[in-house]
Amino acid sequence: MQNGVSRLFFLTCFLFFLCFGSNAQAQKTPKQERKSLRSGQLMVVITDGWDSLRGTLYCYSKQHRHWKLKFSNAVVVGSTGLGIGDGITSLPIHSGPVKKEGDKRSPAGIFTIGTAFGYADKKDALWIKNRYIKATDTLICVDDAHSTRYNTLINNNAATSDYNSFEYMHRKDDYYKWGLFINHNSNPAMPGDGSCIFMHIWENEHVGTVGCTAMQEENLLRVLHWINARKNPLLVQLPKAEYALLRQSYHLPAINFSEKKVTFINQKPGQVLHPGTF
Numbered sequence: 001m002q003n004g005v006s007r008l009f010f011l012t013c014f015l016f017f018l019c020f021g022s023n024a025q026a027q028k029t030p031k032q033e034r035k036s037l038r039s040g041q042l043m044v045v046i047t048d049g050w051d052s053l054r055g056t057l058y059c060y061s062k063q064h065r066h067w068k069l070k071f072s073n074a075v076v077v078g079s080t081g082l083g084i085g086d087g088i089t090s091l092p093i094h095s096g097p098v099k100k101e102g103d104k105r106s107p108a109g110i111f112t113i114g115t116a117f118g119y120a121d122k123k124d125a126l127w128i129k130n131r132y133i134k135a136t137d138t139l140i141c142v143d144d145a146h147s148t149r150y151n152t153l154i155n156n157n158a159a160t161s162d163y164n165s166f167e168y169m170h171r172k173d174d175y176y177k178w179g180l181f182i183n184h185n186s187n188p189a190m191p192g193d194g195s196c197i198f199m200h201i202w203e204n205e206h207v208g209t210v211g212c213t214a215m216q217e218e219n220l221l222r223v224l225h226w227i228n229a230r231k232n233p234l235l236v237q238l239p240k241a242e243y244a245l246l247r248q249s250y251h252l253p254a255i256n257f258s259e260k261k262v263t264f265i266n267q268k269p270g271q272v273l274h275p276g277t278f
Contacts (some may be wrong), residue, residue: 037110037250039047040231042067043223045213049239050096050108051081052209054194054252059226060253070226073219075115077106079208082239083249088183098185099194100222101145104210107184107197108242110250111235114181115153116224117169117198129228135169135176141196142166151195152183167196175201180227182213182235199223200236202258246259 034213040062056086057075060067081112083099085107099107116130125132133139134155140156142149147163155165169176173226179200182256185193204215213235227233238246240257247254 003257005027008216024117037252038232039234041227041233042253043113043227043233043235044243044253045075045077045235045237047077047082048263049081049241050083052239053077053079053081055213057213057219057223058253058255059223060232065174068252071222073215073222074205075213075214075215075219076202076205076208077237078104078211081208082084082106082108082237083194085237086112086190087111087183088234091246093246099190101143101194103194104208106209106211106213106237107182107194107235108238109184112183113225113227113229113233113235114183114186116180117153117176117180117195117268118178119170119176128224129230130180130224131229137168137170138168142177143171143195145191150191152182166274167201170272175203175214176215176262177201178224180224185241224262 007246013056028050042058042062043062044058045055046058046208047194053076055075055077057073059070061070062068080103083105084093085099086105087109089110091109093108096102096108097105099105113130116128116258117135118125118132119135120231122132122134137154138155139153141153142151142163142165144150144163144165153169159272176198179198182199185195190193196210196211198212199212199220200212201217236243236252243252243255246252
């Protein structure tokens, strides 16, 4: 009888533990889904929808564990809008186009920032707090999906090349006078997922890019003066609705979309697309 009571007691305790443990695990799940980006600087680009070419860039610095807005300005993205890209994490986005080579969409997601570049000599760009590379006449970005150097900046060497398509980084215009390489589809680069994604100078506010994010030169210079590689800066680029759904899960700053939007300068629509992903 005593053995039977003991067995019943231990069985009851075991069932209680299973129930309590299961509930505790279920209670922890939402917190476990919250992702810390471990960044001290955040660039957030928001568009009205997947097919919008205009957007707003918000730049935040983390102060006392809270995001503080430093400045914002108008930008343009791909001429056909945004597409789900390959960033530092796979976001739970269940609708929207997927970024591919040649689709003229800028990547949506969360991305680290690569090297800064420009036409200036390195000695004249010491104020940039990221790695900087001068866009010489031989510097190229490979956009040939069949190349082993796909989506990388290299010096052009026709004798040892395995690529048939690339983009010159030193152009005859000022689009790449200053810029930042965005680490979309990197480490490793998957063939056909998109390449050569930058922040650079725009044509005007009416003309989308073919994959990059672009803005006025004065605004890009402000970004380059502010951004600091030691603070692990990240780019978050999303349509407004998707940003609102993911904001709390990734500890992203709250943005009041009802506030007056950043105004665009008054220029006539241009005809030439920005360079970028082809």
